[in-house]
Amino acid sequence: MASVLFLMYSAVSLRLHQRMLTSSYDLGIFQQVVRSYAGGHLPVSEIKGEDFPVLGDHFSPILALMAPYYRMWQTAQTLLVAQAALLAVSVVPLALWARRALGPAAGAVIGACYGLSWGIASTVGYDFHEVAFAAPLLMLSLTAFGNGRMRAAASWALPLLLVKEDLGLTVLVIGLLIAWRGERRIGAATAVAGLAGTALALFVILPAFNPAGTFAYWSLVEGPAAAGGSPAAGGGQGLLDVLHHATIGLVTPEAKISTFALVLAPTLFLALRSPLLWAALPTLLWRFSSSNTLHWGTGFHYSLVLMPIVFTAFVDALVRRGTRGRGLRRHLAGSAAITLLILPSFPLFQLVQPDTWRTDPRVLVARRMLAVIPDGATVQASDHLVPQLADRTSAGLYGALGARPDPQWIMVDTWVPAGRRWWPGQPLGAEAEQQHLAADLRTAYDLVDQEQGYVLLHRRA
Template sequence: MALFHLALSLPKHWRMQTTGFDLGIFEEAVRGYAYFERPVVTLKGAGFVQLGDHFSPALAVLAPFYRLWPAPETLLVAQALLLALSVVPVTGLAVQWLGRARGVLAGLAYGLSWGLWQASGFDFHEIALSVPLIACATVALARGRWRAAVCWALPLLLIKEDQGLLLAGVGGYVLLVGRRRGLGVATLAAAALGTLLTILVLIPAANPIGTYAYGATAAPGGGDPFSRLLLPTDKWWTLAALFAPTLLLALRSPLALLTVLPLAARYWSSNPVYWSTGWHYNAVLMPIIFVAAIDGLRRLPGLPSLRYAPAVMLTIALLAAPVPDLSRPSPDVLTARQVLATVPDGARVAAANRLAPQLTSRCTVSLFPFLTFPADTGSTYFSPDGRDPLFRPVAEWAATLDTPGGFPTSTADDLTAQRALPTAGYRPVAQGAGITIWHWEPGR
C-alpha cells in the first residue's frame, strides 16, 4: 500500500509538479526542527514561524529522518508510510469481525480509498500524522476500549488546530455510547480547551500580526445558518462521495457520528475548497468511515447479500483510484533542473510556487512575486495590493516562470513583478524550459 501512495507522489515531484504551497512550506518547517531551530517558513514571510499559521508541533517527529535525508522526498515518503500504517488497525479489525478473506478485502478498499490517494497526490500535509492515530482511535472505540481510544486521539491536538474536533467526537462517543461519563467529559473538555488555546492564544502569539488567519472564514456572518451549512449542493456531493464507497454501510454504525463535527466545521466555512472532494481534507475521515462500515456489516449478519460487500467496496475503490504515472521526467524538466542549478546553495531566492520545492532543501526560499530588494530596508516590494512589506524576506536571486501558474498570486501580478525586476537591479543569468533565473546586480 505504501508503494501505491509513493507512486502517486514521488514521480510527481520528480516531474516538478509539486508546489511551494504546500510541500515547500512543510519542508522549511521540518528543516527548522531538524537543525534545532525555529520552524521558520520564509515562503510565508521573513522569520514567519509555522506555528503562527497552523499549530503543528508534531511535525518535529519527522525531524530526525529529515536530518538523515534532507530533501522534500523525505516528507513524501513519510506521508506514504503513515497512510499505509493506518491500514493495519483497520484491516486487523476487519479480519477479526468479518473473517480473513473478507477482512483483507475491506482493508484493501480502505487503503485505496479516494480520500487517502487525494492526500498523496497533493504534496505533503501535517494531517498524514493524524490518519494512523484516527484509525487506531476509531478501532479502539469499535472494540469498546475507551481509554485506549482517548490515548490515541489526544495527540491530535498537536497536529493541527482543527483536529480537536475529532478528539471531541471521540469524547462524545465515549460519553454517549461507552457510558463512561468521567472519561468522556474529560476528553470533551480537553478538546475544547486545547482547540481554544491554540486558536486564541498560541497561534496568534506566534503570528507576526497576532491573529489566526483562518478565523475569518469561520466567522458567523449573516443569513440563514441552515443554508450556510447545507448549500450549495457541492456539500451534498462530497457527503455522498464519502459514504457511497462503503455502500452506505457506515451509516449503520454510530461511529459515523465522529464525522459530524469536522464536516460541520468545513461546511460552515466560507471557503469552497473545504467543501470539495479534492485536496487532502477528506483523508482524516476515511478511517472513521471504513471502520464504521465494518461495524455496520457486523450489525447486519443475517443478510446473505452482504457477504460480497467487501469485494464490492474494493471494486469501487479500484475503479476510482488513479493509475500512477511512472513516466520519467521530460527533457524540459531536465533542462529546468539545470537552469535552477544556477542558484547557488545557501542563496536567498524568491521563487515561483511551482519552483519553490525544487530549492527549499538547499536555499532560503521566499515566494515570488513578494520580494524585497537586497539594498532595501523593507520599504519597497512587489505587492499590488499594498500590504505591509515588513515581513517579506530579502532575496538576491529570483526564479520565475515565463508563464505563471496564477496561484497563490494572480498571473497579472506575477508578470507585473517580473517586468519590474530589471529596474530593481536584477539581471537574467539563466533561461530555459520556461524558467528565468535573475541575480541582483546593481549598477551593472
C-alpha cells in the same frame, strides 16, 4: 497490504515531485517547518512571509517528530515518504479488526478499499500535509473503540491535539462516544481535553504567534461572524452565527452534498448506522461552513481524516447488523465495485498512465538552472520551483505579498499555464510578472540564464 500501499503512495508522490508538479503551498511550507525543527528552533516559513512564525498559522507541533529524519535526509522526498508510510500503516488496525470480526475476506476487501479510497489518493496526489499523522491515530483510536477498549481509544485520540487545531473537536466527539458507551470518567476527561485543546490553540497559542494577533482563518467562516474577524468579537451571537451557517452549509450548494455522498459511497452508506460516524461531524462542519470553495470538494487533502472514520464505521455497522454469509459477500462486493469505479478519477490511477513515467525536457533545463543557485542563498521563485529549493535555500514565492525583498536570486517559469496560476500560484499574474521581471532586470539584477521559458536572475553586488 501496508507494504504495497506504501510503495504505491511513495511512487505517486515522488514522481509528482520529480516532474516538478509539487507546489510551495504546501510542500514548500512544510519543508521549511520541518527544516526549522531540525535546526533546533521554532518553525518559520519564508513562503508565508519573511520569517513568518508558522505556529501562528496552524498548530501542528507533531511535525517536530520528523526533525531527526529530516536531519539525516534533508530533502522534500523525506516528507513525502514519511507521509506514505503514515497513510499505509493506518490500514493495519482496520484490516485486522475486519478480519477478526468478519473473516479473512472482509479484512482483505475492506483494507484494500480503504487503502485505495479517494480521500487518501487525493492526499497522496497533492504535496505533504500534517494531517497524515491523523490517519493512524484516528484508525487506532476508533478500532480500539469498536473493540470495546475505551482507555486505548482515548489514549490514541489525545495526540490528535498536536496534529491540527480543529482536531480537538474530533477528540471531543470521541470522548462523548466513550462516555456514551459507559466509560464516563474516561470519556468526560477526553472530551474536556479535546475542547480545551482546541480553545487553547484557537484563542491563545495561534493569536500569540500570529503577527496579526488573531487566528488567521476566522475570515473563512461565512456569515456575520466573519465580518468581525473572530467569533469571539461578536460574543455568543457570533458563535450562534457560525453554528447556523455551518448547519445550512451541510446542504448548500450541491458540491457539498456530492462530497458527503462520495465519502459514504464506498461503505454503501452503511456507515450511517454506526455511532462512530459522529466523529466526522467537526470536520464536515468546518469544511462546509467555509467560504473557500476548495474546502467543499473532493480535491487536495481535506477528506483524509474522514476516511478512517467512515471505514471504521462501516466495519462497526456490519458487526452490529451481524452480517454474515451471502449478505456480507454482497456488501463487500459492492464496496469494492464502488472503490474501483471511483479510482480512475483520483491520483493513484496515475500509476498506470504513461505520461506519469515520461519526463518533460523542460524539467531537465530547470534542474540545471536551479543547480546554479548556491546553498544558503535567498531566493524568490515560481510556485512549482520553490519545493525544489526549500531544502537548501531560503526560498519564497516570487511576487507574493510579504516576501523577503531583494533576494539574491530570482528564478521564474514564464511558461506556467494559466490554469496553474490559481491561488497562491503566481500572485502577479502573467502580464504583471513579465513587467516585474523587466523592472528587476533594469534595476538591481543581472540575467544569468534564460531557456525554455525559465529566467534566472542574480542581484548585482
